[in-house]
Amino acid sequence: MTDGDRGGAPPDGLRVPRDEGPGDPFDDALALANEGRGTVAADAGAGGGATGGRPVPGGEHPASGGDRPGAGGDRVVGRGERAEGIPSGADASAAAPRRGPADLPWHTARRIAARAVSGPPGPTTTALGEALGRTLAEPLTALTDLPSFDTSAMDGWAVSGPGPWRLDRPADDAATGAHPGILAGHAPTEALLDGHAVPIATGARVPAGATAVLRREHGEVRELAGGGRRLYAPRLAPPGQDIRPRGQECRRGDQLLAAGVLVTPAVLGLAAAAGYDELTAYPRPRAEVLVLGDELLDSGLPQDGRIRDALGPMLVPWLHALGVEAPAPRHLADDADTLYEALARSTADVVITTGGTASGPVDHVHPTLRRLGAEVLVDGVAVRPGHPMLLARLAPRRHLVGLPGNPLAAVSGLCTLAEPLLRTLAARRPVEPYRAPLAAAVHGHPQDVRLVPVVYRDDERHGLTAEPLRFHGPAMLRGIAAADALAVVPPGGADPGTELELLELPWSAGWAPGSSAAGPAAGAPYGFSGGAE
Numbered sequence: 001m002t003d004g005d006r007g008g009a010p011p012d013g014l015r016v017p018r019d020e021g022p023g024d025p026f027d028d029a030l031a032l033a034n035e036g037r038g039t040v041a042a043d044a045g046a047g048g049g050a051t052g053g054r055p056v057p058g059g060e061h062p063a064s065g066g067d068r069p070g071a072g073g074d075r076v077v078g079r080g081e082r083a084e085g086i087p088s089g090a091d092a093s094a095a096a097p098r099r100g101p102a103d104l105p106w107h108t109a110r111r112i113a114a115r116a117v118s119g120p121p122g123p124t125t126t127a128l129g130e131a132l133g134r135t136l137a138e139p140l141t142a143l144t145d146l147p148s149f150d151t152s153a154m155d156g157w158a159v160s161g162p163g164p165w166r167l168d169r170p171a172d173d174a175a176t177g178a179h180p181g182i183l184a185g186h187a188p189t190e191a192l193l194d195g196h197a198v199p200i201a202t203g204a205r206v207p208a209g210a211t212a213v214l215r216r217e218h219g220e221v222r223e224l225a226g227g228g229r230r231l232y233a234p235r236l237a238p239p240g241q242d243i244r245p246r247g248q249e250c251r252r253g254d255q256l257l258a259a260g261v262l263v264t265p266a267v268l269g270l271a272a273a274a275g276y277d278e279l280t281a282y283p284r285p286r287a288e289v290l291v292l293g294d295e296l297l298d299s300g301l302p303q304d305g306r307i308r309d310a311l312g313p314m315l316v317p318w319l320h321a322l323g324v325e326a327p328a329p330r331h332l333a334d335d336a337d338t339l340y341e342a343l344a345r346s347t348a349d350v351v352i353t354t355g356g357t358a359s360g361p362v363d364h365v366h367p368t369l370r371r372l373g374a375e376v377l378v379d380g381v382a383v384r385p386g387h388p389m390l391l392a393r394l395a396p397r398r399h400l401v402g403l404p405g406n407p408l409a410a411v412s413g414l415c416t417l418a419e420p421l422l423r424t425l426a427a428r429r430p431v432e433p434y435r436a437p438l439a440a441a442v443h444g445h446p447q448d449v450r451l452v453p454v455v456y457r458d459d460e461r462h463g464l465t466a467e468p469l470r471f472h473g474p475a476m477l478r479g480i481a482a483a484d485a486l487a488v489v490p491p492g493g494a495d496p497g498t499e500l501e502l503l504e505l506p507w508s509a510g511w512a513p514g515s516s517a518a519g520p521a522a523g524a525p526y527g528f529s530g531g532a533e
């Protein structure tokens, strides 16, 4: 199935229940996405666009069956969009405010985002250091035995047979006058004779004939009257003691890690140890952040009704933490043509816009998507904050995630739509939902999921719990900045002790930082130097 296939409109007349059944296929989810509020572009244009196929302020939405042309593959547009030809902003007063019940269920929206692309682009082979944060496209197979030779695990003496031992001096030490013995990195030495010992360092090759390594602190060297030295041990040195035999960890050709594993710092270390100079992995997705809003300042204190841009400084490093390449954010004026140009020219896999998703006079995202002929996959999600978030396909493998301007609403959109899409693009496995009981009650929205910042607490009486934080309003970042995770609070709220799904934040979850290749300096927004909130 191609990406284009996946994005087509649902078969005509398909109706799916709102709750999530097991195995709910993508098409069903997409049908749900468009049920009752999507209409095709041509239809919207002909019908005036103001109300066709989208919810109206009173809460009802027009019946979806009658006004929808039947052919599958029609481009679906979301509610609140204007028909082609109507200037952006011209019908702002008639634009429908966002309403909860028509929004997609939160889990469904995440699934649509995850499946908006069929998979990652083809893998590439890069130098080891460039692979951090990428996903292995091939199994990591040992290119050598590990260890690749019998290795001393301790500083001391390699001994042969039961003691006491006559102490040898390795041939290559003779010239130096020092007696360090066999050091790590040395070429093989001559075989050790039965009843002999030779000094050896941790990591050095154990000579042929050695039966054990005796730790330095366990042996005593005595000078013999007739010259020479003898090594005594108060205890036995059983065969194999403190020798790491060749191939103990793996044999050449053993599979060390499966394809699909995230390249973490530890994976880089293992790959290097196993002989790799390069790794074949899926490329990092490339994102571009467009910050919309004439009211935004990129430095200094808020003044004259203008406020600091909180999203540019937050989103780019957040994307880096998700293993995504993203240059410094671009700040665009509230102008429809500017946004159109930026979207039309962008070559990023995912363009992330902030602001302009609602129905205000300068909210240009929806009209611009229509102008571009984009296919809207998600247009509003039943989640608070952030419900006006959207996902659109600009081209078969290029998408736009529209984040609402309120900063915590933007975080919600990032976690709900951008993260699953980027995860698929990066070939990262979905994370198993993590759950913990709530330490305190959380109020719920009547219909929508709420995402509430929480910190983990661990005490003897309650074990690990998630404690909800204050300052979780849509415009506030004070809670999320202190949080370990976002709790997924079901409609109606949750009592203390209720186990809730938790979305871990990329710096507290298993995401590897992905910024090294992108260059943190390049992504440093505006030379950002401190928090304004």
Ligand SMILES: Nc1nc2c(c(=O)[nH]1)N[C@H]1C(S)=C(S)[C@@H](COP(=O)(O)OP(=O)(O)OC[C@H]3O[C@@H](n4cnc5c(N)ncnc54)[C@H](O)[C@@H]3O)O[C@H]1N2
Pocket: 096, 097, 098, 099, 291, 292, 293, 295, 296, 307, 308, 309, 310, 311, 312, 354, 355, 356, 357, 358, 359, 360, 363, 385, 386, 387, 388, 403, 404, 405, 406, 407, 409, 474
């Ligand atoms: N008539 C209605 N109005 C609004 C509705 C609605 O249902 N009906 N929904 C509200 C909700 S919920 C949200 S969220 C916002 C979404 O608005 P936009 O995505 O269009 O964003 P803006 O209007 O541009 O900005 C909203 C708010 O956020 C501030 N903002 C924007 N960008 C930034 C930034 N980079 N850093 C900090 N703050 C930012 C902006 O100044 C506004 O205060 O719509 C509601 N309206």
Ligand code: MOO
Pocket: 383, 384, 385, 386, 387, 388, 404, 406, 408, 409, 474, 475
């Ligand atoms: O999405 Mo809005 O208020 O829920 O921030």
